[in-house]
Structures are given as structure tokens and as C-alpha cells.
Amino acid sequence: MEKIKRVAFISIKITTILIVTMTILLTLPGCWNYRGLNELETVVGVAVDMGSEKNTYRITFETVEYKKAGGTDSEFSPKLIESEGTTFFEAIRKAKIMLGNKLYFSHMQVIILSEQIARERLKEVLSWYSHDLEPRETIYIVISREESAAKLFEAKPFSTDFVSTEIFEIIYEDPDVYSQTINLPAYRSYDVLNSPGINLTLPVFRLVKNGNMVMVSSDGSAVFKEDKLTNYITMEDTGNLLFVLDEVSGGIISIDFNKDGQNDTSMEIKESKTKTKVKYDGNKVKVKIDIKSDVALGETPKNFDTFNHKEIKKLEEEAGKHLSGRIMETIKKAKEMGCDIFGFGNSIYKNSPKLWEKLKDKWEMLFKDSEVDITVKISIKNSGESK
Amino acid sequence: MLDYPSKEAVEKLRAGGTVLTEDLNQNISLFKSMFKNIGTFVVREFSNKNDARFKFCIFYIDGMVNSETINENIIKPLMHSKIQPDSQNLLDMLANQIILINHVQKSGDIQQITESLNFGDTILFVEGEKDALILETKSFTLRSLSEPSAEQILSGPREGFNESLLVNLSLLRRRIKDKDLKMEYHSFGTRTHTRACICYVEGIADPNILEELHKRLQNVNIDGIIDTNYLREIIKDKIFTPFRTVGVSERPDVVAAKLLEGRIAILIEGSPVAITLPYLFVESFQSNEDYYLNFIYASFERFIRILSFFLTIITPGLYICAVGYHHDLIPFELFLSFTAQRSSVPLPASIEAFLLLIVFEIIKEAGIRMPSNMGQALSIVGALVIGQAAVEARLVAAPVIIVVSLTAITNLLIPKLRTPAIVFRYFLLLISSVMGYFGFIVGLSLILVHLLSLRSFGIPYLTPIDRFSLKPQDFKDVLFRVPWCKMKQRPAMAVDKMRQKEQGGGKN
Numbered sequence: 001m002e003k004i005k006r007v008a009f010i011s012i013k014i015t016t017i018l019i020v021t022m023t024i025l026l027t028l029p030g031c032w033n034y035r036g037l038n039e040l041e042t043v044v045g046v047a048v049d050m051g052s053e054k055n056t057y058r059i060t061f062e063t064v065e066y067k068k069a070g071g072t073d074s075e076f077s078p079k080l081i082e083s084e085g086t087t088f089f090e091a092i093r094k095a096k097i098m099l100g101n102k103l104y105f106s107h108m109q110v111i112i113l114s115e116q117i118a119r120e121r122l123k124e125v126l127s128w129y130s131h132d133l134e135p136r137e138t139i140y141i142v143i144s145r146e147e148s149a150a151k152l153f154e155a156k157p158f159s160t161d162f163v164s165t166e167i168f169e170i171i172y173e174d175p176d177v178y179s180q181t182i183n184l185p186a187y188r189s190y191d192v193l194n195s196p197g198i199n200l201t202l203p204v205f206r207l208v209k210n211g212n213m214v215m216v217s218s219d220g221s222a223v224f225k226e227d228k229l230t231n232y233i234t235m236e237d238t239g240n241l242l243f244v245l246d247e248v249s250g251g252i253i254s255i256d257f258n259k260d261g262q263n264d265t266s267m268e269i270k271e272s273k274t275k276t277k278v279k280y281d282g283n284k285v286k287v288k289i290d291i292k293s294d295v296a297l298g299e300t301p302k303n304f305d306t307f308n309h310k311e312i313k314k315l316e317e318e319a320g321k322h323l324s325g326r327i328m329e330t331i332k333k334a335k336e337m338g339c340d341i342f343g344f345g346n347s348i349y350k351n352s353p354k355l356w357e358k359l360k361d362k363w364e365m366l367f368k369d370s371e372v373d374i375t376v377k378i379s380i381k382n383s384g385e386s387k
Numbered sequence: 388m389l390d391y392p393s394k395e396a397v398e399k400l401r402a403g404g405t406v407l408t409e410d411l412n413q414n415i416s417l418f419k420s421m422f423k424n425i426g427t428f429v430v431r432e433f434s435n436k437n438d439a440r441f442k443f444c445i446f447y448i449d450g451m452v453n454s455e456t457i458n459e460n461i462i463k464p465l466m467h468s469k470i471q472p473d474s475q476n477l478l479d480m481l482a483n484q485i486i487l488i489n490h491v492q493k494s495g496d497i498q499q500i501t502e503s504l505n506f507g508d509t510i511l512f513v514e515g516e517k518d519a520l521i522l523e524t525k526s527f528t529l530r531s532l533s534e535p536s537a538e539q540i541l542s543g544p545r546e547g548f549n550e551s552l553l554v555n556l557s558l559l560r561r562r563i564k565d566k567d568l569k570m571e572y573h574s575f576g577t578r579t580h581t582r583a584c585i586c587y588v589e590g591i592a593d594p595n596i597l598e599e600l601h602k603r604l605q606n607v608n609i610d611g612i613i614d615t616n617y618l619r620e621i622i623k624d625k626i627f628t629p630f631r632t633v634g635v636s637e638r639p640d641v642v643a644a645k646l647l648e649g650r651i652a653i654l655i656e657g658s659p660v661a662i663t664l665p666y667l668f669v670e671s672f673q674s675n676e677d678y679y680l681n682f683i684y685a686s687f688e689r690f691i692r693i694l695s696f697f698l699t700i701i702t703p704g705l706y707i708c709a710v711g712y713h714h715d716l717i718p719f720e721l722f723l724s725f726t727a728q729r730s731s732v733p734l735p736a737s738i739e740a741f742l743l744l745i746v747f748e749i750i751k752e753a754g755i756r757m758p759s760n761m762g763q764a765l766s767i768v769g770a771l772v773i774g775q776a777a778v779e780a781r782l783v784a785a786p787v788i789i790v791v792s793l794t795a796i797t798n799l800l801i802p803k804l805r806t807p808a809i810v811f812r813y814f815l816l817l818i819s820s821v822m823g824y825f826g827f828i829v830g831l832s833l834i835l836v837h838l839l840s841l842r843s844f845g846i847p848y849l850t851p852i853d854r855f856s857l858k859p860q861d862f863k864d865v866l867f868r869v870p871w872c873k874m875k876q877r878p879a880m881a882v883d884k885m886r887q888k889e890q891g892g893g894k895n
Contacts, residue, residue: 035711037714037736038726038732064723107719
């Protein structure tokens with residue numbers, strides 16, 4: 001009979017505990033308040049340029065215009081708002097004097113920086129980003145190759161409604177498809193910028209003409225020294241860089257197998273793994289890069305027998321040689337720039353911070369003199385033939 | 388309503404020295420005075436044709452007796468037989484040799500006689516005898532055993548209880564032909580004298596729970612019990628909860644299965660709804676059809692029901708959190724379309740959702756209450772005017788219509804959780820409107836605390852979900868309905884020594 005008791009389980013003690021807990025819980029969380037969807041001016045993307053006056057920013061916001069609002073079907077199109085201010089945040093808030101609603105950044109997709117901003121003010125912009133609550137961590141920071149950042153907004157988005165979402169999607173889906181655009185979410189850009197031994201690279205975008213339509217296109221990447229943009233590298237170099245950074249999970253390798261000056265073979269990367277070992281033997285930095293890629297054949301040269309193991313083996317070796325040569329080129333370019341975009345120094349810093357303390361001052365020289373050894377192992381897993 | 392002589396009136400008569408006498412006329416006038424102003428009370432006097440000294444009188448209440456039985460089996464033999472009084476009592480002789488009735492009882496107790504009259508028995512008085520014979524002649528028309536409309540199933544037994552207690556008990560006994568199926572009679576209601584029957588399988592049902600039930604039934608003090616819900620609310624562990632802690636069913640197959648699980652059932656005269664207890668939270672998601680269909684399908688359906696319960700409670704609240712507080716929760720494309728929809732709507736999202744939910748409740752209630760031939764009008768007004776036209780007129784946004792529809796449809800899947808669904812839906816809507824997602828989580832936690840505090844006849848309401856048990860037998864009938872051959876034990880609340888599956892025992 002112990003089990004059966006007709007007792008209401010809420011005693012005074014439990015009620016007290018509940019009230020106390022609720023009071024504490026209610027006061028602990030941060031700020032949050034009700035904001036109806038119609039009170040927001042949604043920002044999809046931001047372009048940052050130098051202002052008309054000295055030391056000011058001109059910020060262009062790509063926001064949403066709702067045609068046929070309400071009802072059962074709606075359409076959206078971009079509309080642009082410009083605002084200037086001496087600081088980034090001031091410019092943002094200043095936009096409110098022209099707007100009925102406050103700008104809302106949680107659904108922002110990209111921040112586009114003009115070349116000049118990237119050369120002079122990158123840290124200030126990232127500083128706003130890291131302080132403000134609304135923007136997501138996963139947005140992208142890109143550099144405009146046009147005369148201004150806002151110029152990119154003149155493009156016509158092809159698959160989405162906004163230039164910003166278009167840029168976001170281009171970057172977001174790149175690793176699986178083409179692997180030639182830096183895919184670095186803003187929080188990681190911020191990390192990289194503040195990590196020792198690695199130079200920041202950010203994706204570059206420009207306008208291209210496609211028929212009579214102006215579109216945005218990824219175009220290599222921008223290389224930073226500290227927080228200053230110094231150089232640009234091409235798309236191909238970016239692709240090679242991504243191989244070293246182990247950020248490739250797709251893309252195409254095209255080679256000239258028959259040596260007739262015309263690329264005749266293409267392979268699709270299915271999976272790729274890169275291991276980088278950085279060693280310092282007292283006066284020289286030695287880097288060993290190990291790339292293992294599984295690929296499927298996309299195109300083969302004529303008379304190529306996909307069932308012949310010798311031929312396949314030869315193709316694998318040829319592709320490996322091609323790839324390591326490509327990557328070597330890029331490393332050479334980086335050495336010329338003196339920018340360790342591959343993060344070799346960072347690798348030392350992570351493995352032996354004490355050693356890094358000694359090396360960090362002469363790292364640029366060490367990087368330029370470093371010996372890099374690349375082994376690429378490509379395995380063709382799939383003939384790709386389906387018909 | 389007929390005002391039959393109440394207990395008090397009979398007591399008064401008895402206290403005033405009114406007793407049955409050997410004088411037939413005096414007895415007749417006594418009963419006539421007791422049943423004054425009762426049109427259906429019939430007094431029939433007659434005598435034996437062979438010997439006019441034998442005078443009889445029968446009382447009965449018209450409509451509650453079988454007239455043919457009275458004519459053929461009582462009046463006819465009494466009139467035509469040659470009655471030869473011998474050494475034994477006249478009444479005994481009549482009962483033993485003349486009257487053709489299966490159940491005859493001799494009684495001199497006025498109260499017993501009046502009660503029997505009210506149940507539909509016929510009372511026979513004989514000149515010169517102090518006592519009377521109570522003759523069983525009960526008969527009234529019954530509803531047929533149709534399938535209950537609230538608990539319809541696709542396959543399985545289609546019988547349902549009706550309003551007759553005896554028929555209902557026979558339905559149970561036909562399913563469990565076991566001498567251990569006990570049926571205890573009780574009577575409730577100081578005026579209705581409603582007969583109730585407690586059914587349980589001895590040896591499976593927990594005697595502690597039975598004892599507790601008896602204790603609680605002793606406290607029932609009410610003048611009338613028309614439906615089992617009267618009893619249900621009186622014997623519940625905790626009254627102020629929207630959750631059902633005593634189960635109901637109109638199906639004999641369900642009640643029989645619950646009896647075999649070690650539960651106790653109460654049936655009452657005049658209501659097709661049986662009570663089963665103890666009732667646990669998981670039973671809300673179990674349907675009798677689960678046990679008649681393929682176990683994979685049944686398990687999937689059960690999952691859908693559990694999902695529906697959560698959806699119907701949280702959807703409006705979650706929607707308010709998303710559009711009112713945490714816009715970054717919504718995927719970008721959806722966000723744009725929500726914003727486009729909401730940008731021209733005058734009301735805040737929470738008030739909009741609240742109003743639309745109320746409108747839905749109005750339509751639902753109208754659907755139940757209105758005469759069935761007016762249904763056409765309701766569907767036109769409900770679907771077109773409130774759904775489509777309100778969106779086109781920009782009174783409400785389309786997403787909230789979706790939210791309310793989802794809430795409404797999922798609500799229909801869980802008829803046993805209707806009340807908690809309504810209460811907690813509005814509760815979560817309110818707390819989310821004020822405190823956003825944080826409030827939503829607080830609200831959900833409070834609901835969980837409430838659930839954990841509930842007991843059904845001493846059994847924790849969330850059994851077996853609330854325990855960290857790894858025994859598969861504890862969970863065989865919670866999220867999944869395992870195949871019958873794997874149901875080795877009765878549910879945990881059956882008495883322990885009987886938990887092992889018995890050969891031929893039904894639902895274990």
C-alpha cells in the first residue's frame with residue numbers, strides 16, 4: 001500500500017524551488033524581444049567602399065523588395081540602399097534615417113569589400129562583424145575586383161533572386177563541384193587573420209558578360225599580408241592552394257595524356273585527402289605534402305582501354321605528376337610573394353609553439369627557402385563509363 | 388421525470404408504522420398512495436376462476452416489463468390453475484408450482500419491493516399473505532450493438548457496448564470465459580440507484596489498486612450518475628489536470644484486453660462507456676487496432692500519433708517564436724516568403740495565430756453541435772471564407788493558416804489527448820508570445836513537470852517512460868508494438884507474480 005497515495009506531489013517546498021528557479025532563469029538570458037517580420041528591413045548582402053569624404057565608409061545594402069506583398073504569391077527583387085559614416089556601425093545606423101524599418105542582418109549572406117578597403121581597413125570591418133550579434137558566423141567575406149564593391153550588385157542574379165545569395169551559393173557549393181574558390185566562412189576568416197604563420201586568402205569576384213547579361217563570377221583569390229591585401233592569385237592557383245589546404249572534395253583534373261598539346265583526359269575528384277608535415281632541421285624548413293585522391297574518369301583519350309590495368313596505372317602516374325607540378329608552380333608563386341598562404345608556419349605553431357617563438361621573426365625568409373616535397377597518389381576508382 | 392418513492396419516503400412510511408398486512412386491499416391502497424401521481428404504475432386485481440377465494444393483485448411499471456410474460460406466465464396460470472392449499476405456505480406453493488417465472492423472490496420489505504418495481508419487476512400480492520412475490524419481468528428496448536462512432540477501426544471486432552449493463556457484462560464474459568473474471572455489483576446515486584459493476588481478472592489485477600478503488604468508491608456521494616464520467620471525475624487522483632488518468636472505452640474488445648493487462652474496469656447501467664484504470668500516458672497513443680494489424684504498420688502509426696501530439700501542441704508556439712523573436716531560425720527563402728506574407732497583415736503574429744485558433748475551435752464546435760443537414764454551409768464558410776478569403780483580403784497571412792491547419796489535423800489523430808492538446812497549445816502560444824523561444828522551452832519543461840507529478844491510482848502516469856530501465860519487456864508496447872510472440876510479460880503494473888505470460892492468456 002506504500003505505492004498508492006493520493007497525494008498531490010506539489011508541496012510548498014517544490015513550489016518555492018520552482019519560483020526561485022524561474023526567477024533566476026528569466027533574468028539570466030540575454031536580450032531578446034518581439035519584432036514582427038514586417039518591422040524588419042532584411043539585408044541580404046553588404047558592399048563596403050571608401051566614402052566620398054576622407055576616412056569614411058560608404059556601405060551599400062542589398063535588401064529585399066517585395067512585389068505583390070501578401071496574398072498567396074509573392075515575388076522578391078533586390079533593392080539597394082546606400083549610407084555613409086565614419087565608422088562601420090555608424091554607417092549602418094545612419095541608414096535608419098532614410099528607412100522606416102531597422103536593418104536586419106541575421107539573414108545576410110555576404111560582405112563584399114572593395115579593393116581599397118581590403119588594402120586598408122579589413123580589420124575594422126571584421127571587427128564590426130565579430131561584435132555585432134545579428135550576422136551569422138557562416139557568411140562569406142569576398143573581395144570585389146571591380147572599381148567598387150557595390151558595382152557587383154549591378155549584376156543580374158541567375159539562379160537566385162539576389163546577387164548576394166548568388167555569390168553565397170557559388171562559394172558554398174564550390175568544394176563539391178569545382179574546388180577553385182576559397183570557401184572560408186567569416187568566422188574562420190577571422191580566425192585565420194589572427195592565427196600566426198598563415199596568410200589569409202579571400203575569394204575574389206568580378207562581373208562577366210554572358211550573352212547580354214552581366215553576371216558575377218568567382219575569379220581567383222586575394223592574398224593578404226597581415227590584414228592588408230597585397231596580391232591576387234588566379235583561379236588555378238586557388239585550386240592548387242585548396243589541394244594543399246585539404247579542402248578539396250570535388251572538381252576536375254584535366255591533363256594532356258597523349259602529349260599532343262591538347263588536353264584529352266578529364267577526371268572527377270571523388271575524394272581527396274592531404275597530409276602536410278612541416279619540419280625544421282635547424283636551418284631549413286622541410287615540407288612534405290602527401291595527397292591521396294580518388295577519381296573517376298570523365299573523358300579518356302581515343303584508343304584508351306579502360307580495362308587495361310597498365311594504361312590505367314600510367315594514367316594515374318601521369319595525373320599525379322601533372323598535379324604535383326601544378327601545385328609546385330603555385331607554391332613557387334607564393335614564395336615569390338613571401339606569403340605563406342598554405343599555413344606551413346601555422347603547422348609548426350600548432351605542433352611546437354616554442355619552436356615557433358624562435359622562428360616567427362624570420363619566417364618569411366624561411367618560407368621562401370623552404371624545401372617542399374609533394375607526392376600525389378591518384379587512384380582511378382571508376383571508369384565512369386555508364387553507356 | 389417520474390418521482391418514484393425515495394428512500395426517505397419509504398423510511399418515513401416504515402417509521403410511521405406502515406407495514407404490509409394480510410389484508411390485500413390495505414396493501415393495494417398503501418402502494419397506491421406511495422406511487423401517487425405516477426401514471427405508469429399499474430395495479431391489476433384478479434382472482435382464480437376455480438376458487439374465487441384466491442384473490443391476487445399485481446403491480447408493475449408499464450413500459451419496463453414484458454407484458455406477454457405477465458399475461459402468459461403470471462396471470463394465466465394464476466387464473467386457471469386449480470389451487471389446492473396444502474401444508475406449505477401459499478406463496479411458496481405459488482412460486483414453486485404455479486408461476487412460470489425464472490426468478491422469484493419472496494419479500495416483506497417495502498423498500499426492496501419498491502426498488503424491484505422500479506427496476507421492472509412485477510410484484511404479486513395474495514389475499515391473506517403478508518409477504519409479496521417479486522417476479523422477474525424486466526424488459527425494455529435496447530440499442531443494437533453498433534460500432535461506437537468515436538472509436539471506429541478498419542479491421543477487428545466491431546461490437547460496441549450499449550446502455551444495458553447486463554448486455555455489456557455478457558460481452559465481456561463472452562471474451563474472457565474465465566472463472567477468475569470477477570464482476571462486483573455496486574449501486575450509486577441516491578436517486579438514480581444506478582447499478583455499476585467492477586470487473587477484474589483475479590490474480591492479474593493488483594489487489595492494492597482494487598482496494599484503493601473500493602475506498603474511493605465509498606466516497607461517492609451524488610444523487611445521480613448518468614454517465615461514467617460522473618464516477619471518473621470523482622475517483623481521479625488529481626482533479627485539476629487536463630490529462631486523462633482514468634481511461635474510457637466503448638468497445639468490449641478494448642476493455643477485455645485491458646482486463647488481461649491487469650487493469651480494472653467499471654461499467655454502469657445506462658452508459659455504453661466503460662472506465663478502465665489505472666490509465667497511463669502511453670495508453671493515449673495506443674489504439675486497439677494496433678493489436679489487430681501488422682506490428683510494423685502499427686508501430687509506424689503509433690509513431691505518427693506521438694509526433695502528432697507534439698505537433699499539435701508546439702506548432703503555434705514555435706511559429707510565434709520563429710516569426711516574432713528568432714527570425715534567424717527560419718531558412719532564408721522561407722524567411723523571405725514569410726516576410727512577404729506578413730508585411731501587409733495588420734495584426735501581430737501571436738494575436739493572429741490566437742484568433743485563428745479560436746476560429747478553428749468555433750468551426751469544430753459548430754460541426755459537432757449543428758444539425759447534420761446544415762453541414763454544407765459550415766464547410767463553405769469554414770474553408771473558403773476563413774481560409775482563402777481571409778488570406779486574399781490580407782486579414783491573415785498564409786503561413787498562419789498552414790500552422791492552424793496542421794494543428795487542427797494533428798489534433799484529430801489523438802482523440803484521447805484532446806483536452807491537454809487544447810490547454811497546452813494555448814499555454815505555449817501565450818508563453819512564446821511573451822518570452823519567445825526561451826519561454827517556449829520553459830513552457831515545455833513545465834508540462835513535463837506536470838506530467839511527472841501525475842499518478843493514476845498510485846501508478847506514476849509516465850510509466851514506463853519515466854524510468855531508466857533497460858528491460859526490453861518494459862518498452863514492448865510504448866514506441867513500438869512488438870509482435871505478439873515477443874510480448875512475454877504483462878505490463879509492469881499487473882501484479883508481479885503473474886507477469887509471466889500464461890498459456891492462452893490474451894494480451895499480456
